Amino acid sequence: MPLEPISLNDGNEIPAIAYGTGSKMKYHDITQYIEQAIEMGFSHIDTAVFYQTEKYVGKAIKESGLTRSELFVTTKYPREVPIQKSIKESLANLGLKYLDLYLIHQPLFIPDLVEAWKEFEKVQQDGLVKSIGISNVVNVQQLEHLIKVSKVTPAVNQIELHPYNYHKMKSIMDTCSKHNIVVEAYSSLAPITTYPGGPVDAPLRAAAHRIGATPTQVIFLWVRAKGAVIVTTTTSKAHMAEYLAVAELPALTDEEVASIDAAGAKGPPSGIVTRLRLMNTKEKLLGVVAGTQCSWCMELLD
Template identity: 60%
Template sequence: MPFTDIQLNDGNKIPAIAFGSGSVNKGKDIHHYVSQAIDSGFSHLDTAQFYQNEEYVGVAIRESGLSRSELYVTSKYGFGSLQDAFHASLTKLGLKHLDLYLIHTPSTIEQGGGYEAVWSQFEKFKEEGLTKSIGVSNFTIEHLQQLLKIAKVKPAVNQIRLHPYNLTEHASLLEYHAKHGIITEAYGSLAPITTYPGGPVDAPLRKAAERLKITPTQVVFLWVKTKGAVIVTTSSSKQHLEEYFAVGDLPDLTAEEVAAIDAAGAKGPPTSFATVKLGGKVPAWWRILAVIFLMLIWLYFVSKPSTQELGFKRAPNCHSQCADGLDGVRVSTHTCGDVVWKL
């Protein structure tokens, strides 16, 4: 069956999959990608002040021809004056209200003047109808506890990076969400495929994909659904977007398949530099070895004699072909004075 909306703790509903304008597209004109997402069936658009591309999301919204009620728009407060940031987001998006407004990171709280100052203003935005729901992003249990001490309105969601390899790390947080009626939004869920290929999770993903005759990517999103989380994803490819959105029509994973993915994820991602792509979480001891290795290379070259000390310069009796060779012409063995060298 297609993706269904998820009930929030404030009585509103949120679409179960969102297209994110994401920091990877920071400052870029992405209106074409957003339009592709809308054409592929996405009605939930997730953006942020920090991404610096809200105006392009706004262009896609206007070009879609859809009514406001047909779209669900999320933005996030990241820095500066909260009042200015919020109204700037509305202006850039070309909207009179948001469906969901989030605190982007816990550090945003400090910039905004503390938990009480920031959250009370969020509550005011909601009360005034400027946003239907309010929530947070990248919050830990400790941050949520601090917030709930002063909140009159609970955050409706907490958007976090969630994938099989960090499920164990987030287990307590997910339990806390469930206890307090906070919906989890999951971004970065494709990490086992895009960032940590070749790890333990590959096998159960592949096995489930073969049974259902779908892609491992779709299996990951089915896994996210089993955690009751909203999927936040992105792509510049319409084919991929259609693949992602089609997950709503797929049958569920079995309990055994979910358990197998969870267990494989608990083993942790691959640690080899050959299998961990840039952007992955490299173990601390690998980073230490890398620093030592780079220092040794630096010391090696620093301790070597310079090219001039080796005679790599025009000597008084160096013929012209040799001088050209020193300027980069690929030639064979030459003699400059008493120095014989090759290029």
């Protein structure tokens, strides 16, 4: 049985776990993996113009044989072209008449976020997308200002979220909660894939032992405990099954969640602290190069 969908502030619902097509999948023909994900039970597919995977998502959707209402499709607006043109190109690539969710991928590359959001409100009004949202908005003042001057409050904010950055993300998550904005979490497996051997490992193992799960599944249960949508990816059929099986597991206890939070606040293994600090300066770095065609800077985007 799949995870229960989450209600959005616009009356729509979003599946609680998404199959992402970014990270190492960017720029590759990943049709077979998307097809496999859909066959395994993923109904929410997350892509982006920047990933250059929209056409492969479209091909997989067409070959799945599923009806449009059985799938939830998200894509993200980059910055290179006008929004009206970009969304129509995305729909053509995906072979769809509408999107379930359309996100501004990286506000740091958008000259005027408020004006861009007005265009998002228009494409929603025109019926090209059901829900609209943002991604990588981690500045509370920026989000509050956008909400204050907009007709439509973002339905979603997709951010990097894992135990090692939760203390930094908590303020933006609290702001999202205040305005009934659903948080989507990407890179949640960082404690395992990027920062192994750190203080979070112990509480993950303890919870995994109690419920008969894997540490990966415990992280996803932690994400759900925070009320966030899981956005993940893999090319492994076994991992897909592992991720989807989270729906069958019991929830973490409050004590387990608190233990993971406390361990995450200590930071990753000492040998990786410098790298993490560099990652935390990403926002400033991207601000400097915003509006350029700097390819290596764009690689920093999820």
